Amino acid sequence: MRILHVAAELFPLLKTGGLADVAGALPLALAPLGVDVRVLLPAFPAIRAGVSIEGEVATFAAPMGAGKLLFGRTADGVAVYLIDAPAYYDRPGNPYHDAEQRGYGDNHLRFALLGWVAAQLAQGMDAYWSPVVVHAHDWHAALAPAYLAASGRPAKSVITVHNLAYQGVFGRECFDALGLPPSFFDREGVEFHGNVSFLKAGLFYADHITTVSPSYAREITTAEQGCGLEGLLQARRSQLSGILNGVDEAVWNPASDDLLPATYSADKMTGKGKCKAALQHELGLDVQDAKPLFVVVSRLTDQKGLPLLLEVLPELLARGGQFALLGSGDAWLEEAFRQLAHQHPRQLAVKLGYDEAFSHRLIAAGDVIMVPSRFEPCGLTQLYGLKYGTLPLVRRVGGLADTVSDCSLENLADDCATGFVFRDLDVPDCLAAVRRTFALWERTREWKNVRKRAMLQSVGWQESASHYVTLYQQLMTA
Known part of the structure; x- marks a missing residue:
């Protein structure tokens, strides 16, 4: 079964978000x-x-430009094709926008080329290997199903929506440069309110659509979370499913993580306390274990619910809790958290930017990881939290709802609690979850039981990969 994954990022080589983690771990x-x-x-x-480049597969002349297709392997042994088109891709910094955070003016061409080459591989661009299924990830790769449809569907196609809010929408004038049939610019095609939508193209032309959690698959068919595409998704409901992301346990495992000052496991937890003390010392927080340390690893955006945390933090700190954050994003949120850190230097610390090694240390050190998202397709940080015994405090939405079980009295009695869940995106509901956290913290034995249960949850890729294999097999026999 030959499967081609098409993506713009791949961990550990290039990462701006969870897409890279999935693209790096799922093939393995x-x-x-x-x-x-x-x-x-x-x-x-x-x-x-x-x-490690092993050779040149082909040269090409696409509607949007010429280049070469190279073949090689990552250090993990993942086989990769690279589109060598320096005019489009040989740029420093972020792959999507310039230093002023503006999307590159030729992004429609840069990522159309990605989809075009995917379709060419399905038509024999590599004389020795061609996919039976092309699996596109997010809007950057979403024209692949359209190009496959335009060439007679030489392979089946899947598109995975990691975040429906990012759709790759460009002006009508961009369509002519894409090399798609004129008839494709239609409501039954790539047209979206008079513009070109890469993601809509993928959703319309793919043989199957997946999202990264079952709950998110249901949510995006509603007006609240459908981002204007709910009608199309409702129409394609029978070709829409949710498969949870997993954790690459070769990278995220507290028992073998060499980025930590001390390792630990569900049966031997001493190292977690050492991680907490080391991080408190590193950040200038009071080195103590009497109160819980809450942590956040996130983009600082409204989607992630970070404005809500600003309103909740005063009570969290008043109860003696500590808080540490790693992230970057909206300038006003960065400044607000920075000001709080200045006001409470022994209780609250903020590190702006992204640091992969620090994210491991932070999650290992924390007692609670907070993910209060407005919407969340799957979420990975709560899965890392489960794996590292850092109990997730999350909003009941998307993949967060699918992966965390609240420490309610019933769930504690049924031995299935793994974290703290609140429903409404408001201060009272979030604070109620924070108070449950402190209440459980005071019951040391129960806290340890819940923590061990969280760490024993199956969050690896094995089950999810099996679901994808079943999907591929169904598509091939359809």
């Missing part, structure tokens, strides 16, 4: 299940630097 999880999987990527500098 599929390989033991008998899947011959390869990944198609733009040759961004960081990606090319991390790939």
Whole structure:
């Protein structure tokens, strides 16, 4: 079974969000299940630097420009194709926007080329390997199903929506440069309110649509979370399913994580206390274990519910809790958290930006990881929290609802509680979850039981990879 994954990022080579984690881990999880999987990527500098190039597959002249297709492998052994088109991809910094956070003016061409090459591979661009299923990830790769449809569907196609809010919408004038049939610019096609929508194209033309959690698959068919595409998603409900993301346990495992000052496991927890003390010392917080340390690893945006935390933090701190945050995003949120850190230097610390090694230390050190999202397709940080015994405090939405069980009295009695869940995106409901956290913290034995139960949850990729294999098999026999 030959499967081509198409994405713009791949951990550990290039990461701006959870998409890279999935693109890096899922192929590795599929390989033991008998899947011959390869990944198609733009040759961004960081990606090319991390790939051992084995040869040139082909040269091409696409509607949007010429280039070469290279083949190589990552240090993990993942087989990858790289689109070598320096005019589009050889740029420093973020792959999507410039230093002023403006999307590159030719993004429609840069990522159309990604989808075009995917379809060409399905038509024999590599004389020795062609996919039976092309699996596109998010809007960057979403034209792949459209190009496949335009060429007679030489392979089946899947598109995975990691976040419906990002759709790759460009002006009508961009369509002519994409090389798609004129008839594709239609309401029954890529047209979206007079513009071109890459994501809509993928949702319309793919043989199957997946999202990264069952709850999110249901939520995006509603007006509240459908981002204007709920009608199309409702119409395609029978070709829409949710498969939870997993954790790459070779990277995220407290028993073997060499980024931590001390390792630990569900049966030997001493190292977690050492991680907490080391982080408190590193950040200038009071080094103590009498009160819980709450942590956040997140983009600082409204979607992630961070404005709500600003309103909740005063009571959290008044109860003696500590708080540490790693992230970047909206300038006003960065400044608000920075001001709080200045006002409470022994209780609250903020590190702006992103640091992969620090994120491991922070999650290992924390007692609670907060994910109060407005919407959350799957979420990975709560899964990392479960794995590291850092109990998630989350809003009941999307993948958060699918992966965390609240420490209610009934769940504690049934031995299934793994964290703290609140429903409404408001201060009273979130504060109620914070108060439950402090209440459980005071009951040391129960806290340890819940923590161990959380750490024993199955959050790896094995089960999810099996679901993908079943989907691929169904598509191939349809």
